[in-house]
Structure formats: C-alpha cells, structure tokens
Amino acid sequence: MSEKFVERMIKFYLPLFIFLFFLLFPFYWMFITAFKSDAELYNLKLNPFFIHEPTFKNILMLFKETLFNRWMFNTFFVAILATILSLSASLLAAYAIQRVRFRGSGPIGISIFFGYLVPPTILFIPLAAIIFQLKIWDSLWSLVLIYPTFLIPFCTWLLMGYFKSIPKEMEECAMIDGASRLRVFWQIVVPLALPGILSAGIFAFTLSWNEYLYALTFISTTTLKTAPVGLITELVRGDVYHWGPLMTGALLASVPVALVYSFFVEHYVAGMTGALKE
C-alpha cells in the first residue's frame, strides 16, 4: 500500500499541487494586498506573504474615490448584451451551416473561422472608423456591437461541433411528425444542445468581461469605462501604482466570472466534449 501511495503522491498529487499553487497564487496575492496598507506593502523587512496589520482602507478608497460600482455595472451591461447578441447569431449560423447544407455552407463556415484569426490589435483601427461612422464612439453600445466580432466566430464553431453530435434522425423524425424546420430547431435542437449553448454563453461572457483593448480604445469617458480598463487607467496615475485598491478591484472583478464558471461547470465540461449520450 505504502509503495503505491508514494507512487501516487509523486506522479499525481505533487504535479497537481504545483499546478494549483501556480494557478491560485495570483489570487492569494491579490487577496493579501487588498488588506495591506501602503506602509506595510513597501516595508521590505516584513514577510510579504502574510498580512501583518489588516486594513480596509483600500476597499473604502476603491468604492469612494473611484467609480468602481459604475464600472462593474458597465462591464455587466456590455458582457450580457454582447453574449446574448452573439449567441443568437451563432445559434442560427451554426445550425444553418451544419444542417441546412445550402450552397457554399462549407466555405462560409471556414471564412467565419478566419474572421476569428485576425488579431484585435490590427482590427481595432478599421473598426474604430466604423464606430465613428455609426456615431457610437465613446458609448457602451460600441462595445456591445464590437464584441460579437470575435465572439460569434468562436461560438459558431463550438456550436457547429455540438450540433454535429445530435443525431440527424431525430430532426428527420420530428419533420415527419409534422414539425417545420423552425420548430425542429426550437423544440428539438436547442433543448438538446443546451450544454453546448451554455458553454458558448459562458465563454462569450468571460471574453467580454475580460476584454481590454477595444474597451480601452473606444471609451474615454470615465463613467463609461469597463472594470478592467477603469481600474488600470484610474488607479495607475502616472508612475504611481495604487496597489491596494488596484488588487482589491481585480479581486472583486474576477468574482462574477468565477461564480458563473462554478455554477455551470458540469454543463461546461459536457459542452466542451460534445457529449450527448442516449
């Protein structure tokens, strides 16, 4: 038993522990920094891995001296609307490409994927011109509209894979039963693809929540900023880093994403593997 136990320790638990440490340490760092005063932070004589004199000053500063609440709301607003928009478009696109098999459905599927490959650092220049033309510069609507440009390709591909795993006969049977294509889609395909749709939704939400580049370039009014951009632009003043409030903000901003994941983790995994067991 002991030999097996040692072997298991070395081969399984040790790598797992190292991996976990690597993954969770930044959160720990954010957490302890949130409760440290500047004096403690910059005192090199203290052990940096522990809190010596906990303080709530950073939290107060974040909520009182910045528009953190507002930024969080903005991020929610944009992420949820962009997710809904992308999901609705991707659902229809993925189904059409996978099952309707119209002329050119294959090339269209591939070209959607190519759209995903163009990096935002190049794309934001032409997109800025479009945003100007639409007169939604410096408005949250610009982000709601821009985020689907990278969300739709990914969601479409994920859902295409998922739709593929739904037996075609099920749809054919429903059609013989008397359902129209649209009804088949709503009553058979969508309920069965729910794990896949959830995965795509979580992914879209997370990506929009964390998005930085477009939010930084298209929004300049402080009240309209999203949390990632707001924290960095307002709490890094010149070369002064307000580490305490910055880390507090980062920690709080990562909570919704963590919650969403933990709620749907089972469906998420099922969606990623495209499993539809009878």
Place this chain on the structure above:
Amino acid sequence: MAKVVMEKLNKHFGEVKAVRDFDLEIPDKEFVVLVGPSGCGKTTTLRMVAGLEDITSGNIYIDDKVVNQLPPKDRDIAMVFQNYALYPHMTVYQNMAFGLTLRKFPKAEIKQRVKEAAEILNIGELLERKPKALSGGQRQRVAVGRAIVRKPKVFLFDEPLSNLDAKLRVQMRVELKKLHDRLQTTIIYVTHDQVEAMTMGDCIVVMKDGLKQQVGAPLELYFRPANKFVAGFIGSPAMNFMEGELLSEQGGLFLQTMGFKLKIPEDKAAKLKSYPEKRVIFGIRPEDLPEAPAAIPNETIEVVVEVLEPLGSEVYLDVKVGETSLIARAEPTTKAKPHFKLYLQPVLENMRFFSIRDEKALF
C-alpha cells in the same frame, strides 16, 4: 391505408447512382420488405418515400397522388429509425404525443391514442420515463408507438431491429408482424437481414447496386430466384454455386465439373437445349445435398468433410470437392467426421442453372 407506387425512381449523389430506374407497386395493407447488402439503395429508396431525400427523377405516388414535392409532414407517413431517434429530453408520453400535438389534436384524443398504443405495445408503465431510463427493447417499442399513434397511411421502418440482441430481435419480429395484422396498414420495411425479410414480408424486394433484382413472395424468391445474386442472398446457409460444362452424350445431358459428373434430369435437359453456351453456373441448396450410403455413377459426388457445424435439429457439413467448398445439410444422426470421405447425392430436380454471361436464371 394506402397504395404506394414508385415509378422510374432515380437518385444520384453526384456521380454515384444510389437508386436506378426503380419501379414498384405496393398494394394497400401489404407488408413489403426491401432487402439487400449495405449500399444497395434500399434505405435511400425508403427515405425518398418519406420525403427526406430529394428525387433525382421519377415519381412517387401515395394513394394515386404524386408526392414528389410534398414535405415529409404532409405525406401522412410515419417512420421508425434504426437508432429509434427518440427525443431524449421528453418523456415517453411526450415522445408519443409530439406528432399529435403538432397537428393540434384535442388533448383528450391524444391521451386516448397514446394510451391505446401503449397498451398494444406493453409500455403502459413507462409513459413517465425518459428514453435514457429504457432498455433497447423498450426504446424500440416507444419508437413504434410514436409511429402508430398517428395512424398514418404508410409505415416506414428503417432497419428497426438491427440494434437489438438476437433473442429480442426474434421476439420483436413476431410482434411487428402481429402489429401489422392488427393495424392493417401498408408497411415498407428495410433490412439487410434476409431472415427478417423472409419471416416478415408478404412481398420481398431484393436490391443490389441500386437496381431491383427480384420482387416476390418469400418462398417464390427461395425456390425460383431470378438470378445468382438472389439465389445466394436468400436462404441461410447460402446456396452452393459451381461452374460446369454441359455434355451431350449417349443417354442424355450431363454436367461435368472438376471431380464429378451428374446426369441432368430429362425435363431440365429439355429446357437447357436452347442455352447457347457450353459452360453454365449451377446452384444447389445445402438441404438438397443429402448423404448417400455408397457411390452411384453420375448421381453422387465424392467429397471430403472439413468441418461439422451441429445445430441440434440439423448438422451443416463444410465439405470440399477438389478446390470448391460446399455446404450440405445432414441429419443430426450423421456419422460424418472431419477429414473423412463422404458421398452426397444431390437432389437434381431442385438444381438451379444460371447463365454464365449475365448470371440470370435459365428457367
């Protein structure tokens, strides 16, 4: 209840011709089985009748009405799929009621019909379950139930029993046949299993490479196959085939092949007169190769036994004549042993002859 007619039906997938000039008239209330090896076009034909596959050319009539352009839901048909295609997110009841709900039947009638069908199929207790909680045989019943509640004009079955284990398959075979007796509805049934075809169909259509080979009642196909393919496909174990030479000698017509010579009966010899070639393919079923106590010139074949396959009620002997393998059926009391010599006396009246050129039956 309806008559189904297929007229010069063709289906091409790009270069591949899946179904070619298929003609068939299915009378009302008949149980027709389309049978053939995989890729013979039987499922494609069924899917064209269902409206799931476009027709390249030709016509399909249901009750004398052309349905070529009609969507599946307007053809008044029901189909049972090989993998059952039950909706996993619905209960058995919802699965069975789905088609009726879509057609806006009153709730009471839906309930009545589902209950009726569930009783016929013995699945009354399962109505609240989801398909996941059912065994293979139960799923099969639900799939059939979903089809019968609609009371369609035509039932289409696409290899519905091939996912069941052997014992259940035999049981469902009988049940489906009983169901047909009870419902009196036209059924088109696709299978690759000739035993299923023989036992279930009123009429069998044998297909190969998209072409219809023969249409007929089960025993008609068995005793009067139209060509070598049908002769080999129908019947298990399959018919034995050999090539031989026809020799017109003193005393009648003889068949000469490696290792033995047989005298062809007078009536068959007369029919073979018009056959222009010298060589011919002849076929004989395993049951027409009984053991003979001793060699009789021009009537028996000397063989070497290779393997015995005892089945209880009968024993199949795998034997060799020269380089050719044959299968013969023997009584369970047979004394045959592997590697020993044996004489078989073919029942020459039941021999079939096929043209060497196109493999068609000669008479």
